[in-house]
Amino acid sequence: MEEIKLKVKNFVVGNFLFGNADGLDDDTSFLEAGILDSTGVMEVVAFLEQQFGVRVDDDELTPENLDSISSIGAFVSRKLQA
Numbered sequence: 122m123e124e125i126k127l128k129v130k131n132f133v134v135g136n137f138l139f140g141n142a143d144g145l146d147d148d149t150s151f152l153e154a155g156i157l158d159s160t161g162v163m164e165v166v167a168f169l170e171q172q173f174g175v176r177v178d179d180d181e182l183t184p185e186n187l188d189s190i191s192s193i194g195a196f197v198s199r200k201l202q203a
Contacts, residue, residue, distance in 0.1 A: 125173065126194035132168050133190070137161055147191040152184065162187055169193070175200040 126147060134142045137156050144154075151157040157165065165187060166177045175197060177186075186196040 122194045122198045125197045126190050128172060129165075129169075129193050129197075130190050132165070132172075133157075136164065145190075147194075148189050150184075150188050152188055165193070169197060173197050173201065 130142070130145070130147075133151070133156065134140060134145065138145065145156070149156070151161070162182065166182070169175055170177060177200075181196070185192060187193055
């Protein structure tokens with residue numbers, strides 16, 4: 122799961138934070154911190170599907186699955202084990 126979290130963090134920092142990871146930890150809420158909006162979430166989903174070969178269904182587009190590096194790491198890990 123650590124490798125997944127690192128790839129997600131690098132993607133978010135590179136695409137949404139202009140390379141500045143200050144204040145971003147694994148449990149930072151993307152929505153509460155204003156890092157991602159709905160379009161950003163869709164970009165992250167596209168990244169996850171391409172990078173890890175998982176399919177994210179509409180009913181899985183929830184903050185519990187996609188609102189932090191930790192939640193995405195756990196979500197992708199579950200998908201890969203299924």
